[in-house]
Amino acid sequence: MKTAEKILLTALELFNSNGESGVTSVDIALELDISPGNLYYHFKGKEIIVSALFEMYRERMESILNSREAGDINIQDFFYYLLLILQQSHLFRFLYRSPSDIAEKYPEVSRGFQKLMKTKEDTLRRLFVYFVDEGVLEIADNKRESIITLVGLVFTQAPSYYLLKGDNINDERYINDSLKMVLFTLQPYFVASETNDALMLDIDDWLNDKGES
Template sequence: MTGKAPRRTRERILERSLALFNELGEPGVTVAAIAEDLRISPGNLYYHFANKEEIVTALFARFDTRIGALLDEAGRREIRLEDVAPFLKLLFEAIWDYRFVYRDINDLLSRHRSLELGLQAIVARKTEAAAMLCRVLAEDGELSATPDEVSALTTNLVVVATGWLPFEYIGGARRFGDPGFARASIERGVGQLLALLRPWLSESGRRRLDRARNDG
């Protein structure tokens, strides 16, 4: 019986870099540290990535693909109330799996122009998805708000979705690597966004939202 073929070095570099960035923060991880963790020579690592910026860019591309697929699906299906909580859970899980992006966002944006543009595009797509949700709910008679109120609600939903992980990091930095903390943080984030939406819903809309959340 032959053993499993070893994974390609490039893939191993990305996997371990992501784990180290998430655990220690991207600014605190050097190329030498990544190579040492993988027990490969720095030259071997540089064969695949010229510098740490290339590693960050490759990881962000994966994050962008994952979260982009979620937002694209939301646009195609026009999320209904029953879909909101499951969709938000998937969104927060994607953010959590690439949490180094949000944890070190100010530092990363100051050094990586591609990330700045990429995150701007992600925020714009989040805004489109939130606006579509509010529009669909209003058309169905489940949400009652003026255009200005809908605009403010849309912005608030995106602000919380984007800023939730840094907020959680402030209160739980020492527990950030705990899987239990991760699950609880995601649930809290979903709950916070639903709490923003709920007051604008009709009574039937609130019941539908609560029923879907409880069933989930």
């Protein structure tokens, strides 16, 4: 692995464990056992590292968000698609830990983040319209935006809530817990509630299968 790549992955790990504000460039160099000068040769300061990590996150997210056109997706695909997004967000979870700090220190990253949030909501909107047309979901037009907000909120903030309650959200099981909360949020809007109840019961098996494949 190249030094630049090693620096990014080590920084990501440290940011996730200690928060962005709790980690300096020197900490990253120490952890890698390289000189601060060598680190500086690759990245001119922590700001550049944070920007590069956000760029990695953004590229992965956009590639997932653009991978599926509505019209070619069933509800199980949809859940799998949400799982892929949650996995990436877990990997880059330091970005969600203190959004206000990030916004203040890195206005560029913050603007990119806002755009990404908008893309997420646009994608949900497109998929919900499609699933309503297909008769899978039943969502009145005047409720659509509230449901998008609600799902978006659960989608991005569930780990922070577990954190407030004192849980250690570094554990990967919080990916599945977040996904289950999203499914639970959508449950009242499914047309075939029996199918959906069965789906909720099966979700653990389903998540285990996906984990193994």
